Every structure is written in C-alpha cells, then in structure tokens.
Amino acid sequence: MKIATWNVNSLKVRLPHLLRWLADNPVDVLCLQETKLTDDKFPVAEINEAGYQVAFSGQKTYNGVAILSKLPLLDVVRNNPRFEDEQQRILAATIDGVRIISAYVPNGQAVDSDKYVYKLAWLKSLHEWLAEEMRSHASLAILGDYNIAPDDRDVHDPAAWEGQVLCSDKERAALTALTDLGLTDSYRLFEQPEKNFSWWDYRMLGFQKNKGLRIDHILLSEKLTQRCTACVIDRAPRKWEQPSDHAPVIATID
C-alpha cells in the first residue's frame, strides 16, 4: 500500500498536475491540502475517472482538504470534533482498515501573532483528538502539510530560520508532542539525501537554489511503522509548468 500527501495550492489550478502525477504514481491513497474549493466545485468526475474515490471538505478561497483512494472511504469525519473551527483543515477516513487523516496545519504567519496562537491551540487540540483516535485505531497515519520543519536538517539555512515561524521551539515541541503519542515521522526511518525538502518559496528562485524546508510529513502509528519500507519526497512535479510550491511525499506500507 502506498500512501501520499500533497499540498496542491489550489486544486482548480492544479487538477492537470494531480492527474498527471497519479498516472505516473498510482498510489493507493493520496491526501490533499489547500484545495481552495467549495465542495460544489470539487472535480469528483475527473478524479473518479482516474480510478479514485474521494472525500473532501472545502471552503472558499482558503484551506480545504481531501482524501483520494482506490478503495472505499469509510467513517469519514470532517474536522477535529474537539476543536470548533470554520477553517477546513482536517479530514479522516478508514481505508482498508487503516485510519487515514489528511491535515493542513495552520501556517502561523509570524511568531506570537494571532495566527501563531491559533496554530498552537489547533495543534494542542489535534494532540488530544489524536490520542483518542489512536486508542480506537491501531493502524493510523496522519499525512499532510504540518507547516513545521522538525529539525535543522529540514531547513536550508538553519541560522536564518532560527526561531522563525515553522521552526520555532513551540511549534517543534507541538510536533514532538504528536510523535510522543507513538507516531513516527516515516521519512526519518530511512537514510535520506542531504538538503531534501518538500516546499520551496516561489520567490528568490527558491527551488532552483534549493532554498526549501521539509514541512510535509507522514506520521505513522507503531503498527504501520513496522510495515513501512520506504518514504520519499517526489520533487519531479515541482519542476513542471505552474507548479505547486509543495512536493508530494510518499510512504510505502507492506
């Protein structure tokens, strides 16, 4: 089973990229973030035609998450039931006995801004809900754009980013709190290339200069960690015309 995550930064713009990528990478499950579409505009027919069933939770202009799957999506839940939130950032479904969660963690804008406070509160509540979910689902994977670079290996210029949003101690502690629940960053189970990232700024020739961050992650419960045989970042679609600023991350579960 291959499971993947990709922040597409507008599914309206990126639908051709998505279909092309799925043709090249026929993963079993793909979690999307930043679809930026209301549910009535979601391209269900095109995705079905590509061989995928899909659940989605969107809103106008911002956020929006989805899960594509070759197998049926059961027990679909929108949002963290413990966190009152108008922003559509969480979608969960059970696929082939695995609880899959697509998550779009808030960006946080700047340390100590209102959005940063919201990000930390959101993560704290996610932690509480995940603890619960893990009790009822031994096989659980939470995939998405975490907007947190776990450590300095995940940052192109750690000195420049030190203490900044996406790299601050409080954000990293919030991510560590999630892994302390018994979730593992699948990427670090394996030897990985140096300076390998999942996001590059559109500005400053970020991708060409590889000025990026690794902020998109696949966290696995212990049961899935034992079955995980690979985790890779696919930079290929970042080189395509009019790309998303994020690259997909893929984990293989045997």
Add this chain to the structure above:
DNA sequence: ATGGCAATAGAGTATTGA
C-alpha cells in the same frame, strides 16, 4: 539588497501563504 511569487476575489489592489 528585507523585495522578489502565486492564488483568490474581483476589478485596483488587499490578503494569505511559508
């Protein structure tokens, strides 16, 4: 060198992202 790109809403320019 502290900007720079891109998407959205909506009709010039503001907001957000990371």
